[in-house]
Structures are given as structure tokens and as C-alpha cells.
Amino acid sequence: DADVTQTPRNRITKTGKRIMLECSQTKGHDRMYWYRQDPGLGLRLIYYSFDVKDINKGEISDGYSVSRQAQAKFSLSLESAIPNQTALYFCATSDLSANEQFFGPGTRLTVL
Amino acid sequence: SQQGEEDPQALSIQEGENATMNCSYKTSINNLQWYRQNSGRGLVHLILIRSNEREKHSGRLRVTLDTSKKSSSLLITASRAADTASYFCQTASYFCANRGGSNYKLTFGKGTLLTVNP
Numbered sequence: 237d238a239d240v241t242q243t244p245r246n247r248i249t250k251t252g253k254r255i256m257l258e259c260s261q262t263k264g265h266d267r268m269y270w271y272r273q274d275p276g277l278g279l280r281l282i283y284y285s286f287d288v289k290d291i292n293k294g295e296i297s298d299g300y301s302v303s304r305q306a307q308a309k310f311s312l313s314l315e316s317a318i319p320n321q322t323a324l325y326f327c328a329t330s331d332l333s334a335n336e337q338f339f340g341p342g343t344r345l346t347v348l
Numbered sequence: 349s350q351q352g353e354e355d356p357q358a359l360s361i362q363e364g365e366n367a368t369m370n371c372s373y374k375t376s377i378n379n380l381q382w383y384r385q386n387s388g389r390g391l392v393h394l395i396l397i398r399s400n401e402r403e404k405h406s407g408r409l410r411v412t413l414d415t416s417k418k419s420s421s422l423l424i425t426a427s428r429a430a431d432t433a434s435y436f437c438q439t440a441s442y443f444c445a446n447r448g449g450s451n452y453k454l455t456f457g458k459g460t461l462l463t464v465n466p
Binding site for chain 2: 271
């Protein structure tokens, strides 16, 4: 089984809908991250969490919220999706050294 | 704006040749990492180099870091068709925020698309 899983893998939704993307990990890592990837822009950090009680905004947090339900789970929400949030979303984890991040397979989100 | 910028944006070589990709960044960093991504899939960590290191090797990979020029290079020797992928650098910076807090900044570059032709 994959160490970092994301659900759903693909999602098509309409403008204004609330969407939740979920991430689970079995690596026992404390640190979890959400990124979005757009063509030609690389990956940009949305939110990160160093432990269950710690949530931090990344480079592009506007329009997103997160919840760290447990050490193993970190979900990303779009309260009211808009078309420019169409992107590939990745969850990642790392241990306390934060030297290496382990990425999930990604969720392709399309907002119509 | 992006902290890391890879150069070139795309690189096409023949199998057996060496591939060199560069990454430039703007502010001081604690470490720099290189990742590989096959089309539409998650990133895979390749190698990390700390700010006090100048060169590291891992198999066919060689990474250099020049903090005075704020740049890093990734060299893949004896390339194979299976090396075809996008390569990204990521910089990590830890800094003290106002009011005694601390902060952590992770930034990816836009990537280099490497194509290795058989």
C-alpha cells in the first residue's frame, strides 16, 4: 500500500461548490503539506502542519482551509470553488528533520 | 514570485549523454533539494544539499551548491531513457518571524523537463 494516499484522485465540480480533498499517511510523520501545481508554475505551498495542533499558511492560502484531524490525516477544503482553483493538488509528508518530503499521487481538480 | 528558478526549462539529449540542470534562488536558504516528477505523478526526492555543503553525490547524480551565487546544479551522468521526467529544485528557509516566532518557507522552482531519447 502507498505510504501517502489522496482521495479523490480526480474531481470535477462547479463554481461555488464546497470541496474537500483528503490525505492520509502511514509513515508516522508529524509534518504534512498541501501544494498545488499549475502548468509552468511548479508547485506552490498552500498550507503546512508540523503537528496536530499546528497549522501554518503557505504561499497561496487564500480561498483554502485545512484541518489536521489526526497525525495521519490532513484535509484541504475549498469553501467555494472557483475556476482558477483548477489544478493538480499534492499532499506531502516529512519527518521532524524535514529533509525529504514524500508525496501522494495527486488529485486532479477541475472547477467548471 | 518563485524562489527557485530552473534552467533550462526543457532539455533534450541522447541516451548516454550527461544532463545538467541549474537552479537559482533569491534569498538565503538552509537546504536545497532536487525532486523528480514523472508526468502527472507525485514528486520523488532525489538528493538534499545543505547550505554548508558544496557538492554531493548519489549514484549517477551530482549536485553542487554555490551559496555566493545562490545557485545549484544537478548533473545526471550516463542518462537513460527512464530518466525522462521533470526535475524540480526546492529551497527551504527557516527564519525568525516577528514577536519571537519562527517561520519556515518552502519554495519549488518551475522545473526542467528532461527528455532522454533512446
